[in-house]
Amino acid sequence: MSKSKVVELPVLDTEAVVPCCPPITAGELSPEDAERMSAMFKALSDPVRLRLFSKVASHAGGEACVCDISDVGVSQPTVSHHLKKLKDAGLLTSERRGTWVYYKVAPSVVAAMSAMLDLRV
Amino acid sequence: MSKSKVVELPVLDTEAVVPCCPPITAGELSPEDAERMSAMFKALSDPVRLRLFSKVASHAGGEACVCDISDVGVSQPTVSHHLKKLKDAGLLTSERRGTWVYYKVAPSVVAAMSAMLDLRV
DNA sequence: TCCTTGGTTCGACGGTTGTCGATGTCTTGA
């Protein structure tokens, strides 16, 4: 972390969020926006999390139950831990349906990250 | 990807490495690709680094000398440390011109990250 | 009611990371 103090996680309202951040080429980020966006990139900064995310995103309907994606080489509690981080960062949402819990991608948030890295000139 | 046999990268030769990866929706990442891509996201996972990166990217010509972007609230050694990380991750390149060192964005690498987060298709 | 299966939370441990001051390197100008 850049600061030695604990930073509260955004815990975005997944739906309401969105608007932050034009392409980086458009101007420098405010410290606040940098804080928010870096938290999202951080969610994808771990190889296990990135694989979990890609498994959900590439699954039919952009949604998958934990049991479908748990095969990533770490223990089940660790999988759960990583999914929680992705959820807290606003990249995934979860919903329980009967016995299983389904995770799916939050398109608007992911799109914001992609747009921010758009270097178009 | 894993199809177009890329040469083993020792520690990122910044320029040559054009990272992989179709949109995440297209299929799950291999462990190797996840490792490579997560390293890039990790580079942007710190608010100070993200601000430094945005300062370089939004600067005229997508390039700036350290003295132009050092005002981010941390010490000079820390700025240098972060710039090195961005460089090691392949997101920036550097070049010394006289007294000053200039950093500029590596467009292909950044574009790869953006493309990977593209949810369309 | 008990048991089983699917997931989350908890507590602990070791490795990693961001930060700083001090110091080193490189370049220019006197």
Added chain:
DNA sequence: TCAAGACATCGACAACCGTCGAACCAAGGA
């Protein structure tokens, strides 16, 4: 040759992160 400015590297420290096993919770099914 020397001094000063611009960056990089070093060494150390505290906070943070990923990981695991154990314990816990929730939802069927007998």
